[in-house]
Amino acid sequence: MPIYQSPIKDMQFVLHEVLRVSEDDCPGYADLDRDMTGAILEEAGRVAAEVLLPLNAVGDREGCRLENGVVRTPTGFQDAMRAMREGGWTSIDCDPEHGGQGLPYVMHTAAQEAFVSANMAFNMYQGLTHGAYSAIRSHGTEAQKATYLPRLATHEWSGTMNLTEPHAGTDLGIMRTRATPNGDGSYAITGQKIFISSGEHDLTENIIHLVLARIPGGPDGTKGVSLFIVPKFLVNEDGSLGARNGVACGKLEDKMGIHGNATCVMNYDGATGFLLGEEHKGMRAMFTMMNEARLGVAMQGMAQAEIAYQNALGYARERLQGRDLTGAKNPGGLADPIIVHPDVRRSLMEQKSFCEGARAFTYWGATLIDRAHRTGDQDAEALISLLTPVLKGFLTDKGFEMTVAAQQLYGGHGYIEEWGMSQFVRDARIAMIYEGANGIQALDLVGRKLASDGGRPVMAFFDMIKGFIKAHEGDADLKAGVLDPLKAASKDLQAAAMFFMQAAGKAPNDALAGATDFMHMMGHVCLGYMWARMAVAAKASLSEGAGDRAFYEAKLATARYHAARQLPATGMHLARITSGAAPVMALEAASF
Incomplete structure (x- = not known):
């Protein structure tokens, strides 16, 4: 195991x-x-x-x-x-x-x-x-908060979010689920939702579904979407459970991974629902849930990479195969452990530098959410809004890549279920798809977040990195090994952003064709910034005579690895972006 x-x-x-x-x-x-x-x-x-x-x-x-x-x-x-x-x-x-x-x-x-x-x-x-x-x-009323929040907090009751329909995934404006007023302040919810994680299960006594639906007569598109609380069991005034509501699981999906979670088709047949927030403002309320979920999914990418890396590292230390070309490291055995080989070290360093950089990035994102929510800091709110698609998209793309890299180190054993590596790969794969597929995250970043508030959040991001580099470039070792590569990567990112700004009006496809490259480019810069901060912290601890020198020296070595081997990817992404849409759109649809 x-x-x-x-x-x-x-x-x-x-x-x-x-x-x-x-x-x-x-x-x-x-x-x-x-x-x-x-x-x-x-x-x-x-x-x-x-x-x-x-x-x-x-x-x-x-x-x-x-x-x-x-x-x-x-x-x-x-x-x-x-x-x-x-x-x-x-x-x-x-x-x-x-x-x-x-x-x-x-x-x-x-x-x-x-x-x-x-x-x-x-x-x-x-x-x-x-x-x-x-x-x-x-977004709830005081009565709704009193009814639902205590039991959701303690997980006596569980919750879901219901967005996707068979014909409407990303394009929620074309959803068909309707909410007809009952005349008593409640609504009758009718429709079908698919891919509903935890939609039905036996772990809690009630399940509180948050469901997007249309109230008849509302505006077209997402402007006409409202959000409703639809309990599996209706709740009596005294908080006890009442009658079973008109919602049922019609099917369990047979999935590639996350088999232990129930992914359901949910059928609503006149189910009683209660408006959450304002009429026709459901997307705003739902995004409170979705933005938190996207940081959680970003962490899934990192966390699955972490457990895969831990197991791959253990295997690489024990698996004997081949000899170190510079001299046997296990002369008493038939072969050396595979961790001696440079290409295995490369893979492990990629995994290690990603996991530790992604951890810092994710925790930093959580502190921005705390600052925005606990102090009302609008700059923190703007920054985490900018970074959310990068966290979700980049960390899940790379997290899946790292689970595959970990599996690869096992050779044929990685393909055998008893070793467990297959599950990490299969489970990590969904994180790139749900809570907004990563292509959509890239489009959100380029199409909405860069231009938000006149571009001030992204300019503040660039200024933050520039200020950090300037504050620490007096350290010659850090400057050459960590800060200069970060500066070069940041300049690549700024050049790409400028290319998009110039293309936005006359050639919008130039920006859209480079959206995923930009998201990855920004992800590399964010991890580079995290590694620069970790390198500064590690050097400070070493200078103070910290006890575990090996830990901090490993941090510095990994920071230099990331700067030397990962940050140069921004140059590749910039070249792709500045090639524009022409290579991408050259073939007619019929020619594929």
């Missing part, structure tokens, strides 16, 4: 030496000292390794079963969910008035990393519930 050990030392390094959370003036951050965060992360790591990891292969092998309208989850999932509830893991950052612990979102994010690595399919049940909690907290 695959192994997993939560990378607590690295998590603590990012939280306390890179982000310096306990020194931040964001409300709640002063309490996040090393002892507190260490205790939380240690226990989360224990739960991940002892409770969730043993069920990962079980969920993959057994999957979910639809029996007489009820979905049965895999063996052990109910007990595991009970342990998660009793441990308070479903409500780390939920409001204390709802039974939560009120900790910052960054601690929710860090704890969730361990859970996602250990069992991604299982963790989706509570991840979607957290999103439903956030949407109702932000």
Whole structure:
């Protein structure tokens, strides 16, 4: 069975030496000292390794079963969910008035990393519930908050989001699900939604569906879409469960991965729903849930790469094959461990530099969300809005690539199910598709986010990197090995952005054809910035005589690797972008 050990030392390094959370003036951050965060992360790591990891292969092998309208989850999932509830893991950052612990979102994010690595399919049940909690907290009436939030926080009830229909995925403006007023303030919801994660299961006593639908007479397109709370069981005034609502799972999808999570076709037949937020403003309310979900999916890309890397590293240290050309490293054995070979080292360094850089990027994104929500900081809100498609798109594209790289190190054994690497690859693949396919993330970045607020957020991003480089370029070693490559990559990104600005009016396809390249280019720059910050922190700790010199020296070596071997990819992406749309659009549709 695959192994997993939560990378607590690295998590603590990012939280306390890179982000310096306990020194931040964001409300709640002063309490996040090393002892507190260490205790939380240690226990989360224990739960991940002892409770969730043993069920990962079980969920993959057994999957979910639809029996007489009820979905049965895999063996052990109910007990595991009970342990998660009793441990308070479903409500780390939920409001204390709802039974939560009120900790910052960054601690929710860090704890969730361990859970996602250990069992991604299982963790989706509570991840979607957290999103439903956030949407109702932000847009619900006081009565709706009182009814739903306490039980969503404790995961007595779970939540979903229902967007996609058989004919309408990304283009939600053409959805057909309708919401007819009942005359008493409620609505009758009729239609079908597909690909609904956690849509039906036996882990909670009620499921609270958030459903996008059209109220008759509303505007066309997404401007006419509203959001509704549709419980599986209606809730009585005293909070007890009432009659079964008119919503049912019609089918379970047979999927490539995440078998332990129930992906459902949901049929709404006059189900009673309650408007969440304003009429025809459903997309705004739903995006509260979707933006949080996209950061969560970004973490799925990183977290699956992390567990795959841990196992590949262990295998590379033990698997004997061939001899080191510079001299045998295991002279008493028939061969050397494959970790001695340069191409294996290259693969492991790619995986290591991605996982650690992506962790810092994800936690940084979580601190921006905290600052935006806890202080009302509009600059933080603008920056995380800009970075969200990069986090989701780049980290899931590269995360999947890293799981494949880890599988590759096993050779033929990586293709055999008993080693577990296949599951990491299959589970990671969905993260590139759901919560907005990555091509859509790229289009959102280029088509909307770059021009947002007159381009001020992206200019602030460039200024932030420029200021960081200037502040630290007095260190000759860092300048040559880390900062100069980051400066060159940032200039490539600025050149691409300028190309898009010039093309926007006269040749919009030039920008659209380069959208994915730009998203990846910006992802490389973001990870380069994270590695530069980690290198500065590592050097500071070494100069202060920190105990674990090997840890910090490894950080510096990995930062230099990333700068030398990964950041130059921005030049390739810039060349593709500036070639414009002509090579992409040269063939007529019939010629493919």
